[in-house]
Amino acid sequence: MKDGVATGLGGRGLPWKRPGSGTRGRLVDYAFMAVFVLLVVIAAVSSDFFFSQTNLTNIARQMVTNGLISLGMLVVILTGGIDLSVGAVVALAGIMASGVQADLPLGLAVVVALAVGSTAGAVNGFLVARFSLAPFIVTLATLSAFRGLVFVYSDTPITPADPSSRSLLGGGFIGPVPVPVVFMVVCYVLVWLFVGRTTPGRAIVAIGGNAEAVRLAGVPVRRHVVLAYVLSGFLSALAGILLVSRLGIAQPNVGVGYELDAIAACVIGGAILGGGGGSVIGTLGGVLTLGLIDNLLNLFNVQSYYQQILKGAIIVVAVLARRITKADGLA
Numbered sequence: 001m002k003d004g005v006a007t008g009l010g011g012r013g014l015p016w017k018r019p020g021s022g023t024r025g026r027l028v029d030y031a032f033m034a035v036f037v038l039l040v041v042i043a044a045v046s047s048d049f050f051f052s053q054t055n056l057t058n059i060a061r062q063m064v065t066n067g068l069i070s071l072g073m074l075v076v077i078l079t080g081g082i083d084l085s086v087g088a089v090v091a092l093a094g095i096m097a098s099g100v101q102a103d104l105p106l107g108l109a110v111v112v113a114l115a116v117g118s119t120a121g122a123v124n125g126f127l128v129a130r131f132s133l134a135p136f137i138v139t140l141a142t143l144s145a146f147r148g149l150v151f152v153y154s155d156t157p158i159t160p161a162d163p164s165s166r167s168l169l170g171g172g173f174i175g176p177v178p179v180p181v182v183f184m185v186v187c188y189v190l191v192w193l194f195v196g197r198t199t200p201g202r203a204i205v206a207i208g209g210n211a212e213a214v215r216l217a218g219v220p221v222r223r224h225v226v227l228a229y230v231l232s233g234f235l236s237a238l239a240g241i242l243l244v245s246r247l248g249i250a251q252p253n254v255g256v257g258y259e260l261d262a263i264a265a266c267v268i269g270g271a272i273l274g275g276g277g278g279s280v281i282g283t284l285g286g287v288l289t290l291g292l293i294d295n296l297l298n299l300f301n302v303q304s305y306y307q308q309i310l311k312g313a314i315i316v317v318a319v320l321a322r323r324i325t326k327a328d329g330l331a
Contacts, residue, residue: 028270028321029270029282031321032268032269032285032286032289032318032321033285035289036285036288036289036292039289039292039293039296040292042296043292043295043296043299046296046299046300047299049299050295050299053176055295057176057178058295059291059292059295060177060178060181061178061180061181061246062291062294062295063287063288063290063291064178064180064181064183064184064239064242064243064246065090065239065242065243065258066239066258066261066262066265066287066290066291067184067188067239067265067284067287068183068184068187068235068236068238068239068242069086069087069090069235069236069239069258069259069261069262070261070262070265070266070269070283070286070287071187071188071191071235071280071283072086072121072231072232072233072234072235072236072262073086073232073259073262073263073265073266074191074266074269074271074278074280074283075191075195075204075228075231075232076135076228076229076231076232077208077266077271077272077273077275077278078195078204078205078207078208078228078271078275078278079204079207079208079211079224079225079228079275080135080207080208080211080274080275080276081128081135081225081228081229081275082135082136082139082263082273083121083124083135083139083229083232083259084136084139084140084143084259085120085124085139085140085142085143085146085259086232086236086255086258086259086262087143087236087254087255087256087257087258087259088142088143088144088146088147088150088255089117089120089121089146089233089236089237089240089255090236090237090239090240090243090254090255090258091146091147091150091240091251091252091253091254091255092116092117092120092146092147092149092150092153092237092240093113093114093116093117093236093237093238093239093240093241094113094240094241094243094244094250094254094255095150095153095154095158095240095244095250095251095252096109096112096113096116096153097109097110097112097113097160097240097241097244097250098158098159098160098161098165098244098249098250099153099154099158099250100112100113101160101161101162101165102161105162106162106164106165106168109162110241113237113240113241114234114237114238114241116237117233117234117236117237117238117240118230118233118234118237119233120142120146120233120236120237121229121230121231121232121233121234121236122226122229122230122233123142124138124139124142124229124232124233125225125226125227125228125229125230126226127142128225128229129221129222129223129225129226130222143259150252151252153252154250154252155252156252157249157250157251157252158249158250159248159249159250160244160245160248160249160250165244165245166245166246166248168245169241169242169245169246170242170243170244170245170246170247170248171245171246171248180242180245180246183238183242187235187238188280188284191231191280192280192281195280196280200224200227203219203224204224204225204227204228206219207219207221207224207225207275208272208274208275208276208277209275209276240254240255257308260311260312260315261290261311263315264286264290264311264314264315264318265283265286265287265289265290266278266283266286267286267315267318267319268282268285268286268289268290268314268318269281269282269283269284269285269286269287270282270283271283273319290311290314293310293314294307297310
């Protein structure tokens with residue numbers, strides 16, 4: 001980027017300025033880092049169990065679902081969109097992966113579930129890109145539709161037919177590291193490379209900054225918007241498969257409210273709702289922060305209703321902070 005012009009898309013400069021790169025943006029980032037450190041200190045002082053291997057493993061395994069969903073949500077937010085259907089896609093892919101195991105091998109069942117999630121994302125992207133519909137409205141509608149498909153497929157819990165599903169995926173370990181955590185880390189590395197090192201990834205980021213400028217530069221905006229939603233659907237489906245594998249049962253009502261956690265992680269990590277800002281590393285930091293908060297509240301036996309109130313407040317505070325950051329970046 002030079003003089004407010006992003007470069008790197010086939011050698012063509014795109015005139016948009018990245019928000020959040022000023023002094024205020026750095027101060028907001030430092031503030032969230034300080035909060036994270038403070039939470040770790042509070043946890044260490046208040047509970048002897050916090051730094052035990054069992055608890056740290058539980059934190060790592062439990063944050064995988066939100067980690068993968070948030071990663072997909074980030075890619076969509078970078079385009080200036082939002083995906084409210086991620087929780088329903090988690091449930092749909094999870095129950096599909098469990099149900100088709102009765103007729104297909106585990107590997108093929110996983111492929112089918114990932115294809116279903118990717119297709120759901122493609123539907124979202126097509127409606128948003130082709131008809132210029134508001135992402136909020138589109139994904140709110142598909143949230144209801146996908147949730148309905150879950151109950152059409154099965155309105156009762158399904159236990160995976162293949163017992164190796166749990167031992168190989170959700171319950172497996174590579175050394176001391178849970179297999180789902182390995183999947184999540186690999187996905188973060190791949191998306192980090194995609195966003196920062198590939199032409200399609202840079203185009204997705206540029207679309208959120210100034211879609212019209214990207215279009216005038218000859219980049220197919222619609223195709224890249226669809227790609228962003230497909231990635232969100234794929235990662236949500238992977239999250240659903242790993243969640244079902246870890247729990248050992250597919251619940252048709254799972255995933256309710258997951259979109260709020262994903263949005264919160266993204267904005268804590270620096271994503272600008274409306275597009276033009278956000279990073280993979282920052283989103284991972286947001287996921288870690290929310291996972292730590294959840295663990296602390298559970299250690300203190302705080303009821304889930306109060307946890308929902310706190311998460312709502314976190315989203316509001318984070319969005320307000322990033323709004324100040326955006327104003328500074330556009331000044």
